[in-house]
Amino acid sequence: MRRxxxxxxxxxxxxxxxxxxxxxGRLGDxxxxxxxxxxKDRNRxxxxxxxxxxxxxxxxxxxxxSPSIVRRRKWMRRALISLSLLSALCVAFFFALPALLIxxxxxxxxxxxxxxxxxxxxxxxxxxxxxxxxxxxxxxxCVSSQVSWELYPGDYAREHLIALGVPADDVISMRLPIEPxxxxxxxxxxxxxxxxxxxxxxxxTSPEGSRYAARLIPRYFxxxxxxxxxxxxxxxxxxxxxxxxxxxxxxxxxxGEVMSFTLDMFYSECR
Amino acid sequence: MAPFxxxxxxRSWLAQRGVFVFAFLLxxxxxxxxxxxxxxxxxxxxxxxxxxxxxxxxxxxxxCNREKRAAELYRQGWANNVVVSGIKYPWGFHTGDAARAYVxxxxxxxxxxxxxRDTLNTRAEAKALEALMRExxxxxxxxxxxAFHSRRAxxxxxxxxxxLTFYSSPTPTGHPEWAPRAWWTRRDDVYLTVxxxxxxxxxxxxxxx
Numbered sequence: 001m002r003r004x005x006x007x008x009x010x011x012x013x014x015x016x017x018x019x020x021x022x023x024x025g026r027l028g029d030x031x032x033x034x035x036x037x038x039x040k041d042r043n044r045x046x047x048x049x050x051x052x053x054x055x056x057x058x059x060x061x062x063x064x065x066s067p068s069i070v071r072r073r074k075w076m077r078r079a080l081i082s083l084s085l086l087s088a089l090c091v092a093f094f095f096a097l098p099a100l101l102i103x104x105x106x107x108x109x110x111x112x113x114x115x116x117x118x119x120x121x122x123x124x125x126x127x128x129x130x131x132x133x134x135x136x137x138x139x140x141x142c143v144s145s146q147v148s149w150e151l152y153p154g155d156y157a158r159e160h161l162i163a164l165g166v167p168a169d170d171v172i173s174m175r176l177p178i179e180p181x182x183x184x185x186x187x188x189x190x191x192x193x194x195x196x197x198x199x200x201x202x203x204x205t206s207p208e209g210s211r212y213a214a215r216l217i218p219r220y221f222x223x224x225x226x227x228x229x230x231x232x233x234x235x236x237x238x239x240x241x242x243x244x245x246x247x248x249x250x251x252x253x254x255x256g257e258v259m260s261f262t263l264d265m266f267y268s269e270c271r
Numbered sequence: 272m273a274p275f276x277x278x279x280x281x282r283s284w285l286a287q288r289g290v291f292v293f294a295f296l297l298x299x300x301x302x303x304x305x306x307x308x309x310x311x312x313x314x315x316x317x318x319x320x321x322x323x324x325x326x327x328x329x330x331x332x333x334x335c336n337r338e339k340r341a342a343e344l345y346r347q348g349w350a351n352n353v354v355v356s357g358i359k360y361p362w363g364f365h366t367g368d369a370a371r372a373y374v375x376x377x378x379x380x381x382x383x384x385x386x387x388r389d390t391l392n393t394r395a396e397a398k399a400l401e402a403l404m405r406e407x408x409x410x411x412x413x414x415x416x417x418a419f420h421s422r423r424a425x426x427x428x429x430x431x432x433x434x435l436t437f438y439s440s441p442t443p444t445g446h447p448e449w450a451p452r453a454w455w456t457r458r459d460d461v462y463l464t465v466x467x468x469x470x471x472x473x474x475x476x477x478x479x480x
Contacts, residue, residue, distance in 0.1 A: 120360050120391075148369035149335040149376075153360055160362040178333060178447075180459035248479035249391055255469065259462055267458040 097254045098241045101261075103211035105237075108229040111198035113137040114189065115161075116205045116213075117232060118144050118153040121240075121249065124204055125157055127233035129164040137202055140166060143174045143189065181260065181270035182213075186220040193226055200227045207237040208257045216264075304453070311451035314467055316422040318438040323350045324409035328374070329396055329416040329424055330356035330366060330387075335373050336442045341415045342377030344440060349413060353379050354403065356387040356396055393424050394474075397431040404435060411436040418442060419449045419467050423474055 093100075113131060117124035128140060140161060144154030154173040161171050174192060176185045193201055201221065205213045214230040221228040244250035264270035326349065328341035338355055345353050353374055357367025367386040375381050385403060390396040404412065414437055416424045421441035429437050444450040454460040473479055 118360075120358050123361070125362075145333070147333050148357065148366040149338070149373035151364070151366060151369040153364075156360060156362045156364050180457070180462075246479075251479055252392075256466065259465060263458055263461055270458055 095245065097258065098208075098244065101208045101211050101254060101257055102232075102237060102241070103214045103230065105210070105231040105234065106214070106229045107131070107136060107231045108200070108202060108227075109135075110137045110200040110202040110227075110229065112139045112141060112193065112196070112201050114193075114201055114203045115140055115142045115154075115157060116203060117236060118142065118157045119206065121236075122206065122233070123235045123239070124233040125160045125164060127235065128204055129161055129166055131202070131204075132161075132166050132170070138170065139196075139198070140171045141174050141192070142171065143176060145176045145178050145185075181264055181267070183216060183220070183264065183270045186217065190220055190224050190226060193221075194224060198226070201229075203228060203230045205230060205232055206253070207232045207240050208253050212257065212261050212264075307455055308452060310468075311419070311454050311464055314420075314422050314464070314471075315418045315441060315444075315451065316425050316439040317418075317441055320344075320349055320413070320440060321411075321438055322348075323411040323413045323436070323438060325352040325354055325404070325407075325411075326350045326413045326415060327354040327400060328356065328370065329393070329414065329420070330358065330370065330390060331420075332417060332442075334447065335370060336448055337415050337417065338370050338373050339377060340440070340442045342374050342379050344413060344415065345379050345383070346377075352383050352385065352407075352409070354385045354387060354400065354412075356390050356399075358391060359389060393420075393427050393470075394431070396424075397428040400428060401432040401435070404432065409435075411438070413438045413440050415440055415442065417449055417463075418444045418451070419463050423467065423471055427474060 113128055113136070115124065115128050131137065132140060142154035142157040142161070144152050144157070147153055152173065152175050154175065158171045158173040162168050174189070176188065179185050203213060203217060210230055210232050217230065218228050240250055240253070244254065326341045326344050328337040330337075332338070341353050341355070344350065355367055355370040355374055357365050357370055359365045365386075365388065367388055371381075371384050371386050374384055385407075387396060387399040387403060390399050400412070404410075412428075412435070414421070414425050414428060416439075418441040421439045425437055425439040442448060449460050449463050450457075454464050
């Protein structure tokens with residue numbers, strides 16, 4: 001019954017449209033119909049309708065806009081809104097990087113400190129020496145890969161720690177091969193720790209790598225029965241997060257960490 | 272079985288769009304590897320070698336392949352001087368010194384080698400190189416760097432010193448170095464390629480210095 005009514009209504013609308021188009025030559029009826037339609041839709045917040053009205057009111061312009069243009073504008077508006085939202089999300093994500101990547105420091109008494117935070121900008125040696133003096137651990141291992149020809153920063157960090165008062169017997173430099181991601185070297189480090197009979201380790205890493213390290217590294221250590229905590233030098237965090245979005249090397253480190261973190265998920269050898 | 276009516280298909284919005292999306296995805300599937308390879312190849316700039324005043328091995332290669340290539344070009348007689356670059360670590364060692372030692376081990380006389388110091392990125396390196404070239408009166412240089420970095424490095428240096436002449440001669444591609452072919456299949460190559468595109472964007476908009 002209702003369908004029949006609708007069909008009748010549609011037929012009547014079609015006739016009215018033809019009248020509006022001037023197909024029948026009875027323009028007066030079409031105008032009346034349009035006015036009635038306008039009244040009916042006045043309260044609707046339809047973009048196409050308001051656009052049509054706007055055009056109809058502007059002097060010297062044709063009365064109607066083709067539906068395809070109206071549809072295209074509607075889609076363009078939607079696309080613009082989506083793009084703006086996406087850009088806002090990207091900006092928010094960028095400025096949230098320090099909060100997302102830096103985990104709370106977790107210092108636990110251990111058998112050994114694994115010192116990974118060896119970089120031109122790091123001041124972690126002093127922090128590691130301080131932890132040693134506070135008897136947080138009995139041994140320190142400086143872990144590094146080659147940065148230039150036969151040049152391992154860990155060797156120099158060891159010398160520096162000795163200069164800071166740590167006995168030479170308690171500091172070891174561990175050289176690792178260059179690998180595409182940290183996870184490839186982790187089994188070697190676990191083996192090294194186990195071979196010395198250490199059951200607890202404290203890893204000192206760079207602040208921006210701390211959350212990822214705290215998520216990834218325990219998986220490798222704990223399945224071999226070695227407990228591990230991840231921390232970083234507070235001075236490094238302070239320096240890294242100060243005015244970071246305006247400093248090239250700081251932004252580069254945060255963005256690099258996000259890239260590493262993301263890429264590692266896609267490659268089985270790095271997970 | 273009755274054939275599918277063509278008229279009905281033409282009028283069907285969903286069917287038309289469906290065929291378009293399917294064709295688009297199919298083309299994308301076969302075209303993507305080609306486009307990705309081309310994009311990566313676009314990062315490389317390899318000029319025809321010309322005799323120059325100096326060969327410059329840019330820093331940042333922990334395997335020293337850039338320095339190796341620079342020494343090779345020196346031995347072939349493409350220039351009479353070599354410049355290496357590096358950064359300083361806090362406890363008194365400099366990667367530039369290690370690079371210098373390596374170049375000497377490759378047969379370059381030590382009086383022919385200069386070191387650019389404290390260069391944390393390509394733009395800083397370009398500025399330091401320009402100052403050194405003007406000081407020594409050198410007018411042309413062969414820039415040696417990794418292949419993925421070659422176009423941007425040469426572009427940055429040329430932009431910094433517009434009146435001097437530069438030629439790019441990158442290190443050979445292939446394992447363990449970066450390679451443009453199917454780069455998305457190797458974790459370290461993906462990292463280098465994506466980072467290079469980001470760096471290009473930063474260079475072009477003049478962002479972080």
